[in-house]
Amino acid sequence: MQNDCACNCGCNKTDDPRFAELKTFIDSVKEVKGNTMAVLQEAQHIFGYLPLEVQRYISEETGVSMAELYGIATFYSQFAITPRGKHHVGICLGTACYVKGAQKVLDKVLQELDVNVGGTTPDSLFTVDATRCLGCCGLAPVMMIDDDVYANLDDTDVIPGILEKYRG
Template sequence: MEQQQTNSSGGVAEADEKLEKIQLAIQQFKMIKGALIPVLHEIQDIYGYLPEPVLKVVSTELNLPMSEIYGVASFYHFFSLTPKGEHVIHVCMGTACYIKGAQTVLDRLSTELNVAVQGTTEDNKFTLEATRCLGACGLAPVMTIGEKVHGRLVPNNVPKILNEYK
C-alpha cells in the first residue's frame, strides 16, 4: 500500500511541475499579441499533446474562449489534441507514393501494429498517420518514423522496420 502512495505522490509532483512550467510560459507570453501559439507549443513540448484541463487554464489565464483555443489547435497540424505514441509514423499518401503502393504499406502497418490509421497502439509505442506529402517523391512510397525516412517501401519491409523501434 505504501508503494502506491509513493508512486501516486510522484505522479502528482510531476503533474504540478508540468503545470508550473505552463504557468511560467503563460506569464512570459501573456503581454505579447499572439501569445496563444507559443503557449500551445510549450504545452505540446511538455505533454506531447494539448490536454483539455491545461487548455482550460490557458483559457482563464489568457482570457480567451475555449472555442478560439480549439480553433487554433485544430488548424495547425503540428498541434495534437490527443496523446501520440513514442514513435509517430507518417506514411505519405501523395500522388507519387500512392501510385507506387503507399496504401498497401499503410495497410500492412495497420495490421502489424493492430491499430487504425490516425490511431495509437494500446502500449502507446506507435501512432500511425497518413499524410499528404513528405517531399521525398523520388523515394516513393515513403514513410517517416520520427525524423528517419524510409523509402522505396514494399509491404514486406514493414516488420523489419518496426523491429528497429520495438
C-alpha cells in the first residue's frame, strides 16, 4: 500500500478523512488574522486531542511554527496532546477547596483510578486533572465529572461510588 504521508513521519494521514475535514476548516479561516486558536480548537474537536502529526499538519498548512503550536497546546488546559478518557474528572485545587481538603479528594481519585494527575486510565474511561477554581467555592471541596458537580466531598469514602456510576 502506498504511503501518502506528506510529513515523512510514516503516518497515512492523507488516508484519514479527519485531515480533509481539518483542511476544509483551515481553508475557511485562512484569511482570518489570529486564527491559530480556532484551528487548534477545531483540530481538538475532530481528533479528540492534538497528537504531534496533527500539530505538524497544522504547521504545514498555516505556516505557524511547531514550537508555537506546541506552546499553545500545552499552555491552555482546553487542549490535550495525549488521548483523553471518555469522562473528564476535574478536582478543584483552588484556595477554598484546598483549605477544605481538596488534596485528599485528589489523592483518593488518583488511588481509585491508579493514574497520575493528567493521566488517563488504561481502559480510556477517565482522565484526571487538577483544576483552578470552578466558581462554586461555597460547595468546597468540589469535583466535576464531565458536566456533573460533586460538592462537599469532605468524606472521601463516597468517591468510589461516584466513579462507579460512570463505569456502566
